[in-house]
Amino acid sequence: MKEVQNQRLIFCGASEFALPALKALAAASYPLMVISIPPKAMGRRLKVQDNVVAQAAKELGLPLFCPEDINSEASIQELTAFRPDMIITASFGAFFGKQLRSLCLCLNLHPSLLPLLRGATPIQTALLQGFDRTGVSIFEMVRKMDSGPIRVQKELPIQDEDNYSSLHLKLSELAAELLLDFLKQPTSYPAKEQDHTLATYCSKINSGDLEIDWSQDAQAIHNQVRAFSSDPGARSYRQGKMLKILSTVVSEEAVNGEPGTLHSIVKNTGFIINCGSGTLLITEVQAQGKKQMPAHSYVLGARLEPRELFGS
Structure with a gap:
């Protein structure tokens, strides 16, 4: 594996959960490319604008790519041209096909203690179900959602006064911290298969x-x-x-x-x-x-x- 600071990273994200990790990678001076989703109409006036990750990438002066389809041939060519050593996703929301996953090691930052709370709403679900602890898992992406081998995992107590906003912030900051620790010594964090018999799932909020x-x-x-x-x-x-x-x-x-x-x-x-x-x-x-x-x-x-x- 390359020298730590020479690892070429692609970071994919589309919401506030991804921001601490993105900013931490930029501050650590990794060669970095950002992938996000295209601008869309937001707010009461439905003004077309970038999401927070795309905005941050522009402010940080990072190369930004916002494809309609991350798995298209054009997208694969764009990502390949960057010569990534690793692709990291955080609250990105798009499925990675086999061809994309084969480019390099693909990791996801997930705000739960996998295999618990696989799916789109682990923070809300932990609070709804009255959990007293949750955490962050960094795992290798595979075809099945949130099922890949875990590389890093850390627990976080849920305080009585925590709500979605406070817990979301704590977990996003913990994810950034764990990611930097992992990138410094990836070989110190061997992959560990999840126990799929213990898996639980959460659904989208309506x-x-x-x-x-x-x-x-x-x-x-x-x-x-x-x-x-x-x-x-x-x-x-x-x-x-x-x-x-x-x-x-x-x-x-x-x-x-x-x-x-x-x-x-x-x-x-x-x-x-x-x-x-x-x-x-x-x-x-x-x-x-x-x-x-x-x-x-x-x-x-x-x-x-x-x-x-x-x-x-």
Whole structure:
């Protein structure tokens, strides 16, 4: 294998999870090419623009290639011309065909302790399922999704106060750290086959997953809020308007009404809602068309009524 700093790397990514790793590679002065997806319409005005990885590549002065099809003959020729020693992907979202994988060692940075939580939403799923730990796995890409031999893996505790945003940041930074460690001494990290009998899977998030069902257990709803905060946000409705619930605490107060009804207001803190089992203290919200705010500030202007019902 070449001298560490002479390894020619292709980095593929398309979302914020990939940014710490990309910036770490650029700072370490590896010969580097960036692959991302083509610009697309984003935001309310549907303005066509680059994703965050493509933007970062341009800011860092790195060669950037954004093909419609990463497996096309033209794409293979473009990547081959760079003469890569390794291809690294992080939240890229495209399948690598056999011809592409045969160019060189292809690695993926995945935010779970594989073989647990294979798939597109391991961070949200870990929070939804109430995990107390997760981690990052760097593995060799094979035909089957997230199934290749693991080269590096490290555990990360999930703190009680973690939500999707905070855990996403921690895992993306851990992925960058592990990648640099691996690249310094790749031979120190031999490939280890996954135990496929232990594999679990997570699915894509749809809009229905964001809707709060107050008949559920308070802890389950709390985990749902953590999994989708701060974006896109778990949601309920009040007087026909959406109310995003962004931060909660499982309350010790006993249930005093039907699921979804207002239990009580807690001065300078927020408000409590009855659940199917237990009660939930709401501490941060975002009303439709408004900015994110502490729940006690929302209460001051919302004029909540005793036993008022939240829901669809």
